[in-house]
Amino acid sequence: MTFGLRRARRWFTALLTSYLLEGIGYIIAGTFLVAALQQGAPGWIGSGAWIVVGLAALPSCALRMRLARRMSRPALLTISLSLQAVGIALPALSAGSVPALAAAVLFGATFMGVSTMSLAIGTHLRIPRAIALLTTGYRPDPRPPAGRTAAAARLPLCAPARRRPGARRRLRRGRLLHTVPQPPHPLNLENHAMPGDLTILGTDLPVWAAPMAGGPSTPALVQAAAQAGGLGFLAGGYKTTADLAAQIAQVRASGAVFGVNLFAPNPVPVTQDAFRAYAHALQPEADRYGLTLPTETLTEDDDAWADKLNLLLKAPVPLVSFTFGLSRPDTVRALQDAGSLVAQTVTTPSEALAAAETGADLLIVQAPAAGGHSATLVPDRPLTSIELSDLISDVRHTVPLPVIAAGGIATPADTTSALRAGAYAAMVGTVLLRTHESGASAPHKTALADPAFTDTTVTRAFTGRPARALRNRFTDTYEPLAPLGYPALHHLTSPLRKAATAAHDADLIHLWAGTGYRQAREEPAARTLTRLAAQR
Structure with a gap:
C-alpha cells in the first residue's frame, strides 16, 4: 500500500x-x-x-x-x-x-x-x-462490419465458451494480419465494475519473472524479482500441493509481492493406438537407461487442480494466473473475494474475449516466440505467426483489460516495444534461465550458451502440447512421429527426460527456450530484470 x-x-x-x-x-x-x-x-x-x-x-x-x-x-x-x-x-x-x-x-x-x-x-x-x-471506464467493442459475419469456432475450454458470430480482418502496414472474432453484442463483464487496478501490487519495475514449471522458477528467483521492484511467479504446474504450499510460505515470509501460476485443465486426448505406437518408437532411447515405457496405461490427470485451488483460497496470494485452459467464472470470483487478482494467459484476441467473460482482472498475452509451452487454448491448431507488439495491439482493441506482455522479450528494445504497444509490464522467462537464482538443470543452462544449438523449434514430441525448445536430436527425430496428447505424453516421456538430464544427455532433454535464448546470461536475476527495463 x-x-x-x-x-x-x-x-x-x-x-x-x-x-x-x-x-x-x-x-x-x-x-x-x-x-x-x-x-x-x-x-x-x-x-x-x-x-x-x-x-x-x-x-x-x-x-x-x-x-x-x-x-x-x-x-x-x-x-x-x-x-x-x-x-x-x-x-x-x-x-x-x-x-x-x-x-x-x-x-x-x-x-x-x-x-x-x-x-x-x-x-x-x-x-x-x-x-x-x-x-x-471501458472502451466499446467494435461491431463486425456488415456482410462479414461468420461463426467463430467454439473453443474446447475448461469453462464453456459460446460461439461468437462475427469476424474482422485488420490491415496494418499493408499486410493482412489475422481474423479477430468479435461479439455481436457488448462484452459481458458484469463480474467487474472496472478493470483490475494493478497499482495495488506496488511494482515499480515493468519487467516481471514468468512462471516456469519443472524447476526453473524457484522461491529465490521470485524474491529477486520482487527486490528488483518487479514481480515473480511461482509455478504450480507439476508440483504436489504440499510442495507448492511450502514454496508459497517461503516467499510470503520474505514479504515479497508475488504470483502463483496454475495449469487449468484443458486435456488434449490421444487414442490408445497412437499412444502405443509412440511409446514403442521411444523405447530404444529408454533402453539406454534401463527404462520400460508404458504402452497400455495412459496417465490423464488434472495436476491436482482442485487441491491447489483450495490452497490458494485458504491462503490467498496477491496474484493468481491460469495457463492452458480457462477457469470457471465462479472460481475467478472466489479467488477475487479472497483478495487475489486473477490473470489469464491468452495467445489470440478470441481467447482474450473468452478470458474476459470469466471475470479475469488482467491478461498475460503470450506471443509464439515464447519459450516452453504455448498457452494456446486450442493446441490442435497451428500457432499464428505474429509479432508481440501487434498481438498486444489487437488484444487491447478487443478487450479493455490490462495486458502483461510475454514471448520473445530478451533485450531492452523488446521491453520498450511491448510497453509502447500498451502493455502494463513485460514478462520474461528464457533470459532468466541462466541466472544465479534459476532452478534450471545444469545441462539446460549449458545448452543455452552452447554454439552447437543454433535454433529453436515448436515441438509436441516431449509433452503432446506445442512448446518451443532448442532443436536437438529428440525434436528432429520424434516430432514427425509424436501425436497430440497432453498430459499423457508428458507422463510417458518424463522418466526418460529425467534420466537424460541426470546423465547430461542434452540430445534427449526438453531444452525449453524462446527465440531470444542467446541473451540469457549467468548473472543475478535482478541485474537481468533491471537491464531489460533500462530503455523504458
Whole structure:
C-alpha cells in the first residue's frame, strides 16, 4: 500500500507540474495576443497566438505521454481532465458578462478536446475510445462490419465458451494480419465494475519473472524479482500441493509481492493406438537407461487442480494466473473475494474475449516466440505467426483489460516495444534461465550458451502440447512421429527426460527456450530484470 500511495503522489505531482508548464505558456500567449490586439494588429495575429498556445501545450503533452506508459489509462484521463475542468471552471464562474462566460466555455471546450486528443495519442487509443474510457471506464467493442459475419469456432475450454458470430480482418502496414472474432453484442463483464487496478501490487519495475514449471522458477528467483521492484511467479504446474504450499510460505515470509501460476485443465486426448505406437518408437532411447515405457496405461490427470485451488483460497496470494485452459467464472470470483487478482494467459484476441467473460482482472498475452509451452487454448491448431507488439495491439482493441506482455522479450528494445504497444509490464522467462537464482538443470543452462544449438523449434514430441525448445536430436527425430496428447505424453516421456538430464544427455532433454535464448546470461536475476527495463 505504501508503494501505491507513493506512486499516486508521484503521478499527481508530475501531472500538476505538466499543467503548470502549460499554464505558463498560455499566459505568455495570452499576453502577446492582448498586446497585439490593443495595438490594432491584423487578424492573422490572433491565429498566430493560437499556434503559440498549441506550442505551449507540447511540453506538458510530452510529459503526459510518458506518464501514459506507466500510469493506468482511467487514472491518467480522470485526474488529468479533472484538473483541467477545475482550471476552466474557475474563470468561467467569475466571468462578469454573458459574452465573457460564453468565451470561457468555448475556450474550455476547445482546450479539453485538444487535451483529450493528446492523451489519446499518448495512450495509443483512438479518440472515441478515449472518450468512452473517460466516461464509462471501458472502451466499446467494435461491431463486425456488415456482410462479414461468420461463426467463430467454439473453443474446447475448461469453462464453456459460446460461439461468437462475427469476424474482422485488420490491415496494418499493408499486410493482412489475422481474423479477430468479435461479439455481436457488448462484452459481458458484469463480474467487474472496472478493470483490475494493478497499482495495488506496488511494482515499480515493468519487467516481471514468468512462471516456469519443472524447476526453473524457484522461491529465490521470485524474491529477486520482487527486490528488483518487479514481480515473480511461482509455478504450480507439476508440483504436489504440499510442495507448492511450502514454496508459497517461503516467499510470503520474505514479504515479497508475488504470483502463483496454475495449469487449468484443458486435456488434449490421444487414442490408445497412437499412444502405443509412440511409446514403442521411444523405447530404444529408454533402453539406454534401463527404462520400460508404458504402452497400455495412459496417465490423464488434472495436476491436482482442485487441491491447489483450495490452497490458494485458504491462503490467498496477491496474484493468481491460469495457463492452458480457462477457469470457471465462479472460481475467478472466489479467488477475487479472497483478495487475489486473477490473470489469464491468452495467445489470440478470441481467447482474450473468452478470458474476459470469466471475470479475469488482467491478461498475460503470450506471443509464439515464447519459450516452453504455448498457452494456446486450442493446441490442435497451428500457432499464428505474429509479432508481440501487434498481438498486444489487437488484444487491447478487443478487450479493455490490462495486458502483461510475454514471448520473445530478451533485450531492452523488446521491453520498450511491448510497453509502447500498451502493455502494463513485460514478462520474461528464457533470459532468466541462466541466472544465479534459476532452478534450471545444469545441462539446460549449458545448452543455452552452447554454439552447437543454433535454433529453436515448436515441438509436441516431449509433452503432446506445442512448446518451443532448442532443436536437438529428440525434436528432429520424434516430432514427425509424436501425436497430440497432453498430459499423457508428458507422463510417458518424463522418466526418460529425467534420466537424460541426470546423465547430461542434452540430445534427449526438453531444452525449453524462446527465440531470444542467446541473451540469457549467468548473472543475478535482478541485474537481468533491471537491464531489460533500462530503455523504458
